[in-house]
Every structure is written in C-alpha cells, then in structure tokens.
Amino acid sequence: xxxxxxxxxxxxxxxxxxxxxxNSGWIARALEKLAIRNVRTQxxxxxxxxxxxxxxxxxxxxxxxxxxxGLGPTEDDRARHAVARAVGAELVHSDxxxxxxxxxxARAGREMPDTNRRxxxxxxGAAILRNARGTAPGFALEFPTARGGRLIASLPGPPGEMSxxxxxxxxxxxxxxxxxxxxxxxxxxxxxLGLSESVFAERVGDWMARDANPLIGSTVSQxxxxxxxxxxxxxxxxxxxxxxxxxxxxxxxxxxxxxxEMERDESPRIEDALGPLLIERGxxxxxxxxxxxGLIAARLARVPGISAVLGASFVTYSDDAKRRLVxxxxxxxxxxxxxxxETAAExxxxxxxxxxxxxxxAVSGIAGPGGGTAEKPVGTVAFATSVDGAVEAxxxxxxxxxxxxxRDASANxxxxxxxxxxxx
Amino acid sequence: xxxxxxxxxxxxxxxxxxxxxxNSGWIARALEKLAIRNVRTQxxxxxxxxxxxxxxxxxxxxxxxxxxxGLGPTEDDRARHAVARAVGAELVHSDxxxxxxxxxxARAGREMPDTNRRxxxxxxGAAILRNARGTAPGFALEFPTARGGRLIASLPGPPGEMSxxxxxxxxxxxxxxxxxxxxxxxxxxxxxLGLSESVFAERVGDWMARDANPLIGSTVSQxxxxxxxxxxxxxxxxxxxxxxxxxxxxxxxxxxxxxxEMERDESPRIEDALGPLLIERGxxxxxxxxxxxGLIAARLARVPGISAVLGASFVTYSDDAKRRLVxxxxxxxxxxxxxxxETAAExxxxxxxxxxxxxxxAVSGIAGPGGGTAEKPVGTVAFATSVDGAVEAxxxxxxxxxxxxxRDASANxxxxxxxxxxxx
Numbered sequence: 001x002x003x004x005x006x007x008x009x010x011x012x013x014x015x016x017x018x019x020x021x022x023n024s025g026w027i028a029r030a031l032e033k034l035a036i037r038n039v040r041t042q043x044x045x046x047x048x049x050x051x052x053x054x055x056x057x058x059x060x061x062x063x064x065x066x067x068x069x070g071l072g073p074t075e076d077d078r079a080r081h082a083v084a085r086a087v088g089a090e091l092v093h094s095d096x097x098x099x100x101x102x103x104x105x106a107r108a109g110r111e112m113p114d115t116n117r118r119x120x121x122x123x124x125g126a127a128i129l130r131n132a133r134g135t136a137p138g139f140a141l142e143f144p145t146a147r148g149g150r151l152i153a154s155l156p157g158p159p160g161e162m163s164x165x166x167x168x169x170x171x172x173x174x175x176x177x178x179x180x181x182x183x184x185x186x187x188x189x190x191x192x193l194g195l196s197e198s199v200f201a202e203r204v205g206d207w208m209a210r211d212a213n214p215l216i217g218s219t220v221s222q223x224x225x226x227x228x229x230x231x232x233x234x235x236x237x238x239x240x241x242x243x244x245x246x247x248x249x250x251x252x253x254x255x256x257x258x259x260x261e262m263e264r265d266e267s268p269r270i271e272d273a274l275g276p277l278l279i280e281r282g283x284x285x286x287x288x289x290x291x292x293x294g295l296i297a298a299r300l301a302r303v304p305g306i307s308a309v310l311g312a313s314f315v316t317y318s319d320d321a322k323r324r325l326v327x328x329x330x331x332x333x334x335x336x337x338x339x340x341x342e343t344a345a346e347x348x349x350x351x352x353x354x355x356x357x358x359x360x361x362a363v364s365g366i367a368g369p370g371g372g373t374a375e376k377p378v379g380t381v382a383f384a385t386s387v388d389g390a391v392e393a394x395x396x397x398x399x400x401x402x403x404x405x406x407r408d409a410s411a412n413x414x415x416x417x418x419x420x421x422x423x424x
Numbered sequence: 425x426x427x428x429x430x431x432x433x434x435x436x437x438x439x440x441x442x443x444x445x446x447n448s449g450w451i452a453r454a455l456e457k458l459a460i461r462n463v464r465t466q467x468x469x470x471x472x473x474x475x476x477x478x479x480x481x482x483x484x485x486x487x488x489x490x491x492x493x494g495l496g497p498t499e500d501d502r503a504r505h506a507v508a509r510a511v512g513a514e515l516v517h518s519d520x521x522x523x524x525x526x527x528x529x530a531r532a533g534r535e536m537p538d539t540n541r542r543x544x545x546x547x548x549g550a551a552i553l554r555n556a557r558g559t560a561p562g563f564a565l566e567f568p569t570a571r572g573g574r575l576i577a578s579l580p581g582p583p584g585e586m587s588x589x590x591x592x593x594x595x596x597x598x599x600x601x602x603x604x605x606x607x608x609x610x611x612x613x614x615x616x617l618g619l620s621e622s623v624f625a626e627r628v629g630d631w632m633a634r635d636a637n638p639l640i641g642s643t644v645s646q647x648x649x650x651x652x653x654x655x656x657x658x659x660x661x662x663x664x665x666x667x668x669x670x671x672x673x674x675x676x677x678x679x680x681x682x683x684x685e686m687e688r689d690e691s692p693r694i695e696d697a698l699g700p701l702l703i704e705r706g707x708x709x710x711x712x713x714x715x716x717x718g719l720i721a722a723r724l725a726r727v728p729g730i731s732a733v734l735g736a737s738f739v740t741y742s743d744d745a746k747r748r749l750v751x752x753x754x755x756x757x758x759x760x761x762x763x764x765x766e767t768a769a770e771x772x773x774x775x776x777x778x779x780x781x782x783x784x785x786a787v788s789g790i791a792g793p794g795g796g797t798a799e800k801p802v803g804t805v806a807f808a809t810s811v812d813g814a815v816e817a818x819x820x821x822x823x824x825x826x827x828x829x830x831r832d833a834s835a836n837x838x839x840x841x842x843x844x845x846x847x848x
Binding site for chain 2: 012013015017018019020025026027028029032039040041054072073114115116134159161163208209216218292294295297300301304305307310312313314318320321324368369370400402403404407
C-alpha cells in the first residue's frame with residue numbers, strides 16, 4: 001500500500017491571504033515522484049495551539065506529516081513549540097543546531113542577532129535537517145500513533161530554503177519509507193488546447209468515474225485543459241499496465257486538441273518544455289506583447305540558460321509603440337485595429353526582424369475591465385507566431401473573467417501556439 | 425466576539441500541486457474587512473469522503489465555512505455531494521439553478537452539453553448563489569451544530585467566478601452575521617525595505633509577544649518586510665484605539681526603512697499603489713529589464729487603465745540588446761559589466777529616452793543558478809530609477825535562493841525604489 005502525506009503550512013501571512021502558499025504544491029509534486037500521495041493540506045496561523053492540533057490530526061490520518069514554516073527567529077515563529085507539544089516531547093537547546101545557525105552568519109559575513117539563538121531549540125529526540133540556504137535548521141522525528149509510526153519533518157517557510165532542505169535531507173528518508181511500504185502508482189498527463197471542460201467530460205464518458213482505474217481528473221487553467229490519468233496497482237508494474245492501456249485509448253480520441261503529453265516528473269508549465277527546446281535547436285526567440293506586457297518573456301526567462309536564445313523582447317502597449325518598436329504599419333492599425341490577426345501578424349514579424357530572432361510570438365488583446373466592444377468584447381485576444389519568417393495569426397476569445405486571468409491565459413496560449421508549431 | 429471562518433478548497437490539481445490555490449487568500453482578505461478571521465484553510469482532493477469530513481471538522485470549529493471548487497460539470501466535481509452529506513441533507517434537482525445554467529449558455533451563444541445538468545443539483549434547503557461569470561451556481565445553507573448555527577457557502581473554483589459570487593452573494597450575508605456577532609478588530613501594515621527579519625525582531629522587542637495587543641506579525645517576501653499590526657477590542661473603536669497607540673510608537677522607530685503604510689483593505693502589492701500614482705500624476709513609465717525580463721512591465725500592467733502611462737517597455741537580456749534598444753555604451757559594459765550600477769543607470773536613462781517616458785526603472789542581475797562570480801555572486805542585482813532625467817542607481821545583494829525568487833524580488837524592489845522616490 002502506498003504512503004500518504006499531509007502538509008501543515010504555518011503563517012499568519014498565509015492564513016490572512018497576504019502571501020500565497022506555493023510550498024505545499026511544490027512538496028506535493030515532489031512526493032508524487034515517490035508515489036506518496038498528499039491527501040490534505042492544512043494552513044494555520046502563527047498560533048501554537050492551532051498548529052499543534054493540526055499536526056495531531058494530520059498524524060492520525062497520514063503516514064508522513066510535513067510542517068512548513070514557523071522556524072524563523074522571531075517570537076511569532078512557533079513550529080518548534082507546536083511539534084514538541086504535538087508529539088509530547090520537551091523542547092531542548094541543541095549545540096549542533098546552534099553551530100549551524102552561527103556558521104550561516106559567519107558565511108554571510110554578518111553578526112548573529114541574539115534572537116537567532118531560538119532557532120537552536122528542537123524537540124527532544126529530533127534529528128537535525130541541515131539548511132543550506134538560510135539560518136533555520138529543520139528537524140525530523142518519529143511519532144508513534146495508535147495507527148502506526150509517523151514521520152514528522154519540520155521545514156522553514158522561505159521557498160528556496162524549504163526546497164533545498166527537502167531534496168537533500170527529507171527525500172532520502174521518505175524514499176526509504178516508500179520503498180518499504182510498497183504499492184505503486186503511475187501517472188500520465190495530456191494537455192489540450194481549444195476544448196472546454198464540459199465537452200471534454202462528455203467525450204471522456206465513464207472513464208472519469210470516481211472508482212475507475214486509472215482515475216482521470218481534469219482542470220482548466222490559463223486557457224489550457226490538463227487531463228491527468230493516475231493508475232494504482234499492487235506494484236508499479238501493475239499500475240503502469242493499467243495506465244498504458246487507457247493512455248492508448250485516450251490518445252486517438254483527443255489527438256485533435258492535444259499539444260503535449262507528460263510523464264510524472266515533468267513540469268506542467270509550457271515554458272519548462274519550450275525553453276529547453278529553443279535552446280536545443282538554437283532558435284533565437286523574441287516577443288511583441290501588448291496586453292501581456294512582458295509576461296511571455298518573463299515566463300520564458302524562468303528557464304535557466306535562456307540567455308542562449310533570448311536577447312531582446314518588446315512590450316508594445318500603445319499603438320505608437322507597435323509602430324515604432326516592431327514596425328506595425330499605420331494602415332494596418334487603422335483598417336483592423338490593434339486587436340486583430342493582421343496587427344498581431346505584423347507585430348510578430350516586426351519583432352523577429354528587430355531582435356534578429358528566428359521565432360517570435362505576438363499578443364494583442366482586450367484584458368478589461370474596460371475597452372470591450374460588441375464586436376471585440378473583453379477576452380478577445382489576437383495571437384501570432386513567426387517561425388523562420390512564416391507567420392500564422394488567429395483571434396481567440398477567452399471568457400470575460402478577471403484582467404489577470406485573461407493576461408495569464410494569453411501568455412500561456414501564445415507559448416503553447418509556438419510549441420505546437422515547433423513540435424507538430 | 426468576532427466570527428471565525430474556515431476555508432475548504434477542493435481539487436486534485438490543488439492537492440497534487442499542479443495549480444496554486446489563490447482563492448483562499450483572496451477570501452481571507454475579503455473576510456478581514458468584516459473582522460471575520462480565517463483560522464484554518466484545508467485543501468483536499470476531488471474526493472467526496474475527504475471533503476465531507478473536512479467540512480464537518482471545519483463546522484465544528486468555525487462559524488462560517490467556505491467551500492471552494494468542485495462545482496464543475498464533470499463526474500469528479502463532488503462539492504455538492506460532499507456538502508449534502510456533511511449536513512445530512514438530500515441532493516435535489518433545482519429548476520431555478522438549471523435555468524441559470526441554461527441562461528449562461530444562451531448568453532454565451534453556445535449549446536449546453538448534457539453534463540451541465542449536474543450543476544443544477546443542490547442540497548435540500550440550500551439557497552442558490554448566482555454565478556455572473558460562469559455556469560456553476562453556488563449555494564449557501566445554515567447548518568446547526570452543537571456549538572451553534574453555522575453558515576456554509578459553496579462557491580466555484582475559477583477565481584473570477586468565485587470572487588464575483590463572493591462579493592455579490594456571500595458578502596451581504598456575512599456582513600449581517602458579523603454585525604450581530606459584535607467584537608472589533610483593526611489592522612495597520614508597514615512595509616520596509618532593507619531590514620532583515622532578525623534585526624526587525626530585535627528592534628520590535630516584546631511588542632511581538634504572542635499575547636500582545638495589537639499583535640505584530642512579520643513576513644519577508646520579494647525583498648520586502650511586511651509588518652502587520654492587528655488589534656482586538658470589544659468593538660471596533662476599542663480595537664482602533666489600541667492600534668493607533670502602537671502605530672504611533674512603531675512609526676518613528678522604523679521610519680528609516682518604511683516605504684509604505686496600509687490600512688486594512690489595501691492591496692499589499694506595490695504595483696497597486698504605484699500604478700494609480702503614475703496615472704494620477706500623468707507620469708509616462710517604461711523599464712529596461714535584464715534578469716526580470718518583463719516581470720516589471722507585466723506587474724504594472726496588472727493595473728486597469730495603465731495604458732495612460734505605459735506605452736513601450738524593453739526586455740534587454742543580452743549585452744547587444746542593452747546597446748541597441750536602450751543605448752548602453754559599449755565602454756560602460758566593458759568597464760563595469762552588465763551587472764553594475766553604471767550599466768543599470770544607462771539602461772534607465774536610455775529606456776526613458778527611447779520610450780519618451782518621464783520615469784523609468786532598470787534591472788540587471790544574476791538570478792542563477794549559473795553566472796555567479798566571487799565578486800558578483802548569484803543574487804547580485806543592479807537597480808536604477810530615472811525621474812525626469814535624474815538617475816539613481818545602486819547594487820543590492822539578495823540571498824542566493826532560487827532563480828524565480830531572485831527575479832520576483834528584483835521586480836518588486838525596482839518598483840519599490842521608484843515608489844520611494846515618488847513619495848518621499
């Protein structure tokens with residue numbers, strides 16, 4: 001049977017909505033690679049009682065409990081206290097942990113404030129988890145419950161510190177546990193463009209039943225439908241066999257819309273596939289962005305080493321910028337408007353010429369809340385892609401939701417359209 | 425006594441980390457305005473049992489339970505079933521809800537797939553919450569528990585649909601409840617640049633004690649420290665008095681680093697303050713971005729109406745782009761390198777000239793993972809701002825965390841530096 005995990009994320013800033021919790025998702029994806037399934041994430045404030053209760057509840061249900069945040073040096077950082085209370089252990093000063101905190105300050109060439117002494121407190125019996133990127137050591141301990149032994153790991157909240165510590169210090173411990181637990185899962189993901197969730201559900205039919213194996217889940221995000229097939233089995237081979245059979249049926253039924261298939265450990269973000277592809281083929285890239293205003297270039301620049309193919313890119317928000325920076329002709333703007341396939345096509349071609357790039361994308365749309373008309377309502381977005389001088393352009397209509405949602409979807413779809421041209 | 429709330433967010437894509445849950449934070453911020461405190465957020469998969477249990481547990485603790493997601497048309501959307509089970513009600517077809525689903529399709533000019541009939545199912549006795557932006561109606565119902573009457577509201581997962589429904593359909597119900605419950609809170613927020621969380625904690629001392637009133641929480645995100653002061657009282661006036669006294673002490677102690685103060689209902693994002701300021705003063709804006717590669721322009725373009733001040737902006741990733749697009753001199757690059765105050769200053773000045781803008785920002789940095797040197801390690805970022813031709817530049821060093829984190833912090837700090845120049 002495969003292991004289950006729960007996540008307890010701590011922070012007044014999370015619970016109050018001042019900061020978005022990205023750690024939990026990152027951890028869930030990392031756990032998936034070990035066939036450990038995250039079954040619940042709880043977010044609580046910087047409150048020792050609440051946190052301790054959440055940990056106890058999580059440990060009643062799941063084999064592994066990951067506690068994130070609350071390890072800072074300030075009075076309101078209560079993870080150490082909460083875990084100690086949840087497992088009934090005393091909180092003690094650890095010289096080894098204290099040495100690590102001091103060593104971090106020494107490396108950073110700063111003086112250690114006295115408050116950081118607090119970061120050397122650990123529940124009795126806990127193993128220290130080394131923090132390569134910050135001051136706070138984490139810790140892990142075994143917690144016996146009526147339903148079996150649980151592993152509790154407490155990690156710092158800053159994403160960079162958390163992920164580095166998870167990979168080097170927690171993953172090896174979990175891999176060993178997962179190996180002993182046995183049971184297998186397998187996953188395959190399809191990404192589709194141009195299909196609504198309702199129509200998808202109709203076509204997929206009873207493959208989507210809650211007790212089907214593999215289970216199919218679908219979600220629409222940023223203009224793209226992602227369908228995830230997850231199979232279970234007594235071991236990984238059995239799960240893989242069930243999965244492969246369904247994938248073989250799924251593929252032809254949705255070939256018309258599918259632009260990408262993914263195995264378990266790939267990022268679902270299109271730039272994480274497109275960026276390496278551009279680098280591998282040596283295709284210099286640029287963009288001319290109106291409503292997305294930099295989102296496309298910024299997303300592609302998430303990819304390390306992108307400087308090999310990204311030199312210059314253009315935000316051409318105004319008509320004037322479209323003319324001056326990427327050479328859109330005034331008569332095109334006058335005849336078709338800024339949000340048109342014709343203008344987008346000239347933006348893409350002009351950007352490629354101006355940046356001396358072999359591939360380019362262009363986006364011009366109405367993200368709202370104002371600016372919509374009967375003919376071109378909010379959500380109307382023109383796209384163009386250029387590959388070695390061959391330009392393709394089209395106008396799409398997104399649901400008139402929020403400004404941010406339309407802009408994010410537009411950036412994503414632009415990258416998807418280029419990906420599709422380069423891979424089909 | 426003020427009301428408490430809990431959020432139950434549903435979705436395999438959330439629990440597996442394929443999608444980030446931004447809804448919970450949005451709702452928490454909206455609740456705060458009514459002095460309703462979110463005490464826990466639970467994220468569960470598309471699983472009826474798990475969801476029903478999470479709802480029951482939440483209703484045992486909190487006065488208001490907001491269930492988000494799982495109202496789509498597909499088989500794996502189980503919110504309706506889970507809420508019905510949690511409250512022990514039957515699930516029934518509602519003609520009124522069905523009419524709303526059909527009306528949405530009619531307005532969108534599309535044919536309604538048969539699967540959407542499922543969206544007309546509601547727990548017996550529930551009131552329909554109208555969805556202005558999508559197909560799925562929400563619903564609200566009263567749920568008696570041993571500890572008092574709870575309000576449960578079930579809302580769709582797409583952020584645009586959720587927020588519109590919350591504001592028009594849920595907020596009025598909650599406001600009435602909050603008024604009856606009494607109790608008051610008041611909040612004030614400071615944002616600081618250039619102060620670490622440890623040094624902040626030392627300077628703030630016992631104001632940060634867990635039982636202090638107001639309570640002070642701090643968080644560091646994107647290079648900025650945010651300190652939130654929250655006071656409680658028998659009513660709002662009492663809370664406000666406690667808050668004002670502490671704010672008056674806090675302000676001079678941290679004046680050196682404070683660049684912004686906020687009342688409860690302001691967005692903590694700097695672009696939401698800077699954008700309207702630029703528009704109000706009619707200050708045309710542009711940017712020259714290297715490692716941020718469009719993030720700065722894209723963030724500012726989140727602000728509706730930004731076209732009044734944003735015409736063109738530049739992604740100058742390569743040295744060649746820095747020279748050609750924004751006129752950085754080859755000798756400056758040769759003498760000081762791309763990541764230097766000198767280069768950033770010429771980028772800001774050159775961008776302003778090229779875009780005919782009165783204000784500009786420029787960023788050039790080493791986001792990693794590669795590219796760092798002993799003299800300029802990963803995390804070294806040069807910033808410049810230009811206001812009516814007067815350029816200021818500086819080099820900052822961020823902790824060498826993740827590439828994305830360094831780029832996000834760089835974009836944020838660039839906007840903060842411009843904000844500080846325009847408001848001090």
